[in-house]
Amino acid sequence: MKNSVKVGCMVGVISGVAAIVVYYLLCFLLDVTFEKITPVSIFLMSVVVNIIGALIYAKLKKQSAIPRWMYAFITIGVALALSLFDWAFPAEPGIAGVANTLHGFVATLSIAWLPGWMDRTVRRTKS
Numbered sequence: 001m002k003n004s005v006k007v008g009c010m011v012g013v014i015s016g017v018a019a020i021v022v023y024y025l026l027c028f029l030l031d032v033t034f035e036k037i038t039p040v041s042i043f044l045m046s047v048v049v050n051i052i053g054a055l056i057y058a059k060l061k062k063q064s065a066i067p068r069w070m071y072a073f074i075t076i077g078v079a080l081a082l083s084l085f086d087w088a089f090p091a092e093p094g095i096a097g098v099a100n101t102l103h104g105f106v107a108t109l110s111i112a113w114l115p116g117w118m119d120r121t122v123r124r125t126k127s
Contacts, residue, residue, distance in 0.1 A: 001055070003121045008054030009047060011117060015109040016046030019102050026098050036091040037099060046106050049078075053110050057118050068115045079107035 020039045027033060053075060060067035083100040090096050 001058070004054040004058045004118065005051055007114065007117045007121050008051035011054070011110060011114045012047030012050030013043075014113070015050060015106045016043035018109065019043075019046055019106050022105055023098065023102060026101060030098070032094055032098065034092050034095055034098065036095060037102075042102065049106065050110055050114060053114055054118060057115055061118070071115055072111045075107045075111050079103040 019042050023037065023039070023042055053071070056074060057067060057071045060070045064070050083096070083103050086099045086103075087096040
């Protein structure tokens with residue numbers, strides 16, 4: 001569990017910083033600002049969801065023959081659900097376009113990095 005939290009934290013920090021850059025880029029290009037989306041909230045939520053994702057991936061690794069695929073499907077499903085929620089019940093006008101992009105971006109980075117880092121960390125600790 002300690003390794004899962006550590007890897008989730010690392011992926012979360014990196015994806016959080018990258019998502020903040022994307023947020024500022026989108027706000028600049030679209031000429032919008034939001035009160036509900038802040039760099040702190042983006043960063044914290046990226047870390048939290050990646051820690052949860054690492055714990056889920058560790059569980060899938062023990063119980064599934066195809067944990068990467070299962071993790072990818074779960075991550076895409078959760079990001080899609082969050083995006084649909086933001087679209088159906090926007091906290092602010094026009095927030096869904098930016099928030100949905102951030103959901104997809106953080107989910108993509110999580111799918112790309114988290115399983116590989118988890119597998120490498122587990123191999124290192126077993127050696």
